[in-house]
Amino acid sequence: MSEAYVVGAGQSDFGSFPDESYRSLFTTAYGNALDSVPSGLSTEEIDEAYIGTLGVGGRQLGLSGPAVTEHVGLDGVPCTRVENACAAGGYAVRQAVMAVRSGMADVVLAGGFEVMTDVSGESVRYWLGVSGETEWERLSGTTFAGVYAQMARAHMEAYDTTAEQLSRVAVKNHDNGAKNPHAHLQFACSLEDARTAPTVADPLTLYHCCPTTDGAACALVVSEDVVDEYTDDPIRIAGVGAASDAVGLFQRETYTGIPASRRAATRAYETAGIGPDDVDFAEVHDCFAIAELLACEDLGFCERGESGPFVESGATALDGELPINTSGGLKSKGHPIGATGTGQVVEAFEQLSDRAGDRQVHEPRYGLTHNVGGSGGAAVVHVFEREDRGDTTEVER
16 A cells, blocks of 8 residues: 655634635635645645535535535545544545555545534534434533533542643643634633633533634645655654544443544554654644543553643643644634644644744654544544655655
8 A cells, every 4th residue: 555645734724704604714724735735736636635524504514525625626526525523624634545545546635624603602502412412412402511521520530630630731722822823712821710710511611612613724645656746854644543432422331531532543553653652742632621631541641540640740731741732722723623633634744844833842753633523423543754764865866
């Protein structure tokens, strides 16, 4: 199988944009992705496209993929819409990798978009709710925040996790998001802000919850046969892992972890030939503060039950031993559902290309992205490696 590489990635700003459409947001992200390719890449060179979106508001449920790819000039290019709730963007990237590795395509666009702020709060809660189990969760009145609140309470009771540790996740991610010009919430918050904010679903406060966001993001994935045409500094997609699970939280074996994340991470590490200790930074799915704590454990960054002290120690800060959510994460950068997974890849690309500005991690080699659908019905993990070809690459050319 051919190796797969990311040669470009870009996004729109994430936020609330009443004057933008899903097409215009996608056009911006696509243009920024093309512009980020070191040697340039044109629309005519793209063989395939995979586009992630949930379709909040129901504006274009059918053929929503071609609705944006046609708009940017990809007429005639095969396009597949990918829907896996909040993991739609990450699964679009996985599909792009599969197309390249299978030999079906040399240049593939993986994109995602969502517009969430042009409908009422009640409507947004409905659309978020459809990512849970319909009969026994959504129709019985359980909100998305309510499901994660149950997970937070279970983790607190099992491992003595504290509200302050949840709040430290928010403070860290807001600090990082304040350095990200694309982030939805570009402001820092204090520990006191996070702890004393209004309760959304006990024990989660407002600062423990991500915003609803508009935005789009794109990544360009190419085969080893053509990668040298686009860059001298290749970023290899070294590992990919994905897994599904029961959609309803009550149907799963645990409330204090996400089994699909563990399975996806195990597979990604195996295919990359590395372990958690080799990862230099990670973008994890922190739709709620508890989700980042669960991810630290599920991805093997710390032992089960130790994520609270792990975050509290400063290990996950921008200058810590394992920076997590350098972009600001879903908490601060934002969570436009279909674009979230591809947006994580944008951050991985920028970090591994030394383009992250004030958020730059020192000389990273391996980066990881982790994207979850619903409360854990699906998860996908990618490992990215910055290859050091040295001078031999130029000689071989």
